[in-house]
Amino acid sequence: MSREELINTTRSVLAKAGFEISSALNLRSICFDIVGRKDETLLIIKVLSNVDAFSRENADDMKVLADALKATPLLIGETSSSGPLEAGIVYSRFKIPIISNETLGEHLLEDVPPFIFAAPGGLYVKIDGELLRKIRETDGISLGTLAEVTGVSRRTIQMYESGMGAMIDAAMRLEEFLKVPIIEPVNPFEYASKKKPEDYEVKTGEHTSSNTLNRLLEIGFAITPVTKSPFEAISRSRQTVFLTGLGVDEERLIQKAIIASEISKIAGKHSLIIVERGRPAESIESTAVVTSEELKKIDDQDELTDLALSRSTKK
Known part of the structure; x- marks a missing residue:
């Protein structure tokens, strides 16, 4: 395919x-x-x-x-x-x-x-560790007994109870012995990041390689530059978040604005394109268009935010 x-x-x-x-x-x-x-x-x-x-x-x-x-x-x-x-x-x-x-x-x-996830060493399943511990303590089953049943160490049983994944055969033996389903489904949409959005933002006193993005920093926006994307940055003001594109070539600019508009609607954000010269329209789809000359005259993030939001809502 x-x-x-x-x-x-x-x-x-x-x-x-x-x-x-x-x-x-x-x-x-x-x-x-x-x-x-x-x-x-x-x-x-x-x-x-x-x-x-x-x-x-x-x-x-x-x-x-x-x-x-x-x-x-x-x-x-x-x-x-x-x-x-x-x-x-x-x-x-x-x-x-x-x-x-x-x-x-x-x-x-x-x-x-x-119900199965792949990790170094083979295929594993998730065990409801809290339920496992509760059954073991309620029924008076020792760690040693469960370790013998599953063919693992007592320490490993304790780690199962703490949330560690189990090899499939060990988990099946546990379920068979306890006669209770303890294997949990795996959520493929579960993503545990240790980062916050602020961790990716340009730090105070730093600059980007773009004069336009640096201007946004000067007027108070928080900037997260992004690569391999149809827009160049995620810009955050006190009021909202913008998917922010930079453009010179009008044909490519329009294409970028349309894509950013579609993605921003789905993501529940807004989109903004800042152009070096000229302006095909005040907005393309729901993407606001602002010129770099206009940006130079703006001294506060709220002023740009209000301008962009007003243009993005125009039909």
Whole structure:
């Protein structure tokens, strides 16, 4: 299956599951292909036939965007160097969750979540550690007894109770002995980042390589530069967050503004394009357009925010 077909399949599954989804970007120069939202779940998705082609640079860029937008980065793929990605298993690369379209469909459309995750050393399952401890203590079962049943150490049983994943055969033996289901489903949309959006922002006293972004810093915006994206930065004022693009070439500028508009709507943010010269319109779709000359005359973040919001709402 071609990458374009894989992307279309992913979009189809998301749409059937009730997600609001972006157009298929399918641009190798950016770090994601689809943005989708349903309720509080915002996904930033990259689709690759072979997930081994997913680079650390791409993963880092996705994490910056995901943390800044409070989203989950997700990689959809078909194969790796080890063979086809199996249904019902959550893989990972550079701490980005990876699943197949089959797993995505089972999870969203058939309400059959994955129960297995791949990690160094093999395949594992999640155990409800609190339930395991409660049963053991209530029934007076010793750590030694469970260790003997599962073929692991007492320390390992304690680690299961603390949330560590278990090898599949050990978990199955535990369930069989206790006669209680203790294996939990794996949420492929669960992304535990240790970063805050502020961690990626340009620090006070620092500058970017862009005079325009530096001007935004001067008037009080917090700036997170992004690469491999259809926009150059995420700009945050006291009032709101803008997906911020910079443009010179009018044809490319319009394309960037349309993409930023679509993504910003799905992400629940706003979008802004700052152009070096001229201006095709005050807004393109819902993306506000401001010239660099206008920006030079603005001395406060609230003034630019109000101007951008007023233009983005014009039809």
